[in-house]
Amino acid sequence: MIITVTPNPAIDKIYWIERLALDDGELPVMRATRSYLTAGGKGINVSIFLARMGIENIAMGFIAGETGRAVERRVRDEGITTSFIWVEGETRTNVTLLERGHEQRPIQITEQGPPIPPEAIKRFLTQYKRAVSRARYVFLGGSLPPGVPETFYQELTHLAQQRHVPVIVNAAGKALMHALPEKPWLVKPDTRQGTDVAGASLKTSQEIVEVGREWVAQGIEAVLVSHHITHDLLITREGAWDLEARDVQFKNLLGAEDALIAGTLSAMVQGASLLEATRFGMAAATASAESEELVVTDRMAIERVLPKIHIEQL
Amino acid sequence: MKVKEIMTKDLTAAEPSMTVRELIELFYRSGLSSVPVVNEEGRIVGIISERDIIEGALPGYFEVLYGITDMNHLSQKLREIEHDRIEFYMTPEVITIEEDEDDLTAADLMIRKNVKSLPVVNKDGVFVGMLRRIDLLKDLL
Known part of the structure; x- marks a missing residue:
């Protein structure tokens, strides 16, 4: 059993357009040639992949409102076990525009996600502790919604390590930086928003290898960086x-x-x-x-x- | 079909230490009307429903009154128990089914025991999902 944690799930809506026509007239209208809607967020994407490969997994995180219900239904329809914490508000809807010929530069509008109250975090930790003792791996990934402390991945890594369950962390910023001293099994820094990650520059391949070796020397089993x-x-x-x-x-x-x-x-x-x-x-x-x-x-x-x-x- | 192939794979559950207020919030947000109560190992120690909470606030309500005349009274009684732990109101005897049982056994158990859903456990007794009537009906079509 694998646990994936997506603190800030989303409904991802993707539109394919012929041309990004922001300068066309006073009220530009862009017609989508195709659209696609899916439950998303890093952990959920990983869960869906694993489920389709026949690997049992539990998707955990915080969900809210009608979009949360849609996320839960879509995840469950994939045969994934759900263990979400319900909170007040509305799960995110993230919109992406893919312009023909410029697919390498998608335009994204992402919402913040609902605020997570302390009691919901407490409930999550209770459910996580229960689940993690049965886990073979834990995957932690993505942004943290408002209210979730930057030490969240650190705490989840610590709890899994206590039970000798290897953890994969795919995150950026302080969420990743706090998790590193807990020595996750595999670290995949999220470099989508920039190559300065967790206090290290990951711009050139030489820098990446140097930082990777440093982290490995500190006890992390493996570092994987997209370049x-x-x-x-x-x-x-x-x-x-x-x-x-x-x-x-x-x-x-x-x-x-x-x-x-x-x-x-x-x-x-x-x-x-x-x-x-x-x-x-x-x-x-x-x-x-x-x-x-x-x-x-x-x-x-x-x-x-x-x-x-x-x-x-x- | 085995139960694990048709059950709803959801681990939403309550803990014995949860308060009545927290449980009502859970029911409200999730749309569920009953959940199993599990211990730290994930083993089922009870089940609790909206009905248990109403009965907790107004003992004997379902047997005696069959009609509510004063919402303030119920509100006041609920406020009196809102910080109570749910373990005082849950049903500790829970009918469960193992995930490797077949659908016929599950259907028979649900009919005989007149229950709408069954918590599903693995061979170690750990809660792994819920089997609802609708799961069985969908399986039969």
Whole structure:
């Protein structure tokens, strides 16, 4: 059993448009050629991927209102076990515009999410402690809604480590920085909003490897960092590797990072080494980036992309 | 079909130390009207419903009154118990079913015991989901 935690789930609405026509007349209207609606948030995307790979998992987090109900229903329809805490307000709706020819630069409008009161956090921790004793891995990912302390991932990592359950953290800013001293099993810094993460610069591959080695020396098992869209750098005690996806035809980058982690985790659960698992994860990310789907979960489609993933030891 | 294949995979539950007010908030936000009560290990120690709360506030209400004449009275009684732990109002004897049981056994149990839903447990007795009448009906179609 794997636990995924999404503190700030969302309904993700994606519109494909021909042209971003903000300068067309006084009241520009952009007609979508296609739209797509899904339950989202990092942990939920990972949960959906795992469920479609036949891996049992529990999705945890905070949900509210009608959008929360829609998130819960969609997650449950995937066969995922839900363990959400209900709060007052409304779960986020995040809107993304994908302009034809500019799919690498999606335009996103994200909401903050409902405020989470202290008693809801307390209830979450009670449910988390119950669930984590049965878990094989824990995935923590995404932004924190208002009211959730920056030490949230630190506390969840600590509770899992106490029970010897490996934790994957995919976050940015102080949420990640606080979690690092708890030595998660795998850290994937979220570099979407910038390459300065948790007090470290992750701009060049050299910087990434240096920071990764530093974190690994502090007791983190593995560090995985996306670099220049088509590269992922994996740093462990055994070494550092540059995984590159070649000849990628981008259509939708939105779920690629979540596919990377979910693919890696699913391959690990099925017995692959971390390096091989990361290669599978990167194939999942590449397949997702080449598809209009948020996250590609068709194993055959992912395996077809595997030859595009090249590994170089650094 | 096994119960685990058709159950609602939701772990929403209460803890014995939860207050009546917190439980009402949980029912209101989630839309549920009853939840299992579980201990720290996730084992079921009771079940509690909206009805248990009303009976807790107005003991004997369902048997005697069959009609409410004064909302203030109920409101006042609810306020008197709002900080009480729900373990005082839950039903400690819970009919459960194991996840590996088949749908026929579950349906038979629900009919014989006249219950709308059954908490589902794994072989270790840990709560893993709820089997509702509608889950069975959907399974039958």
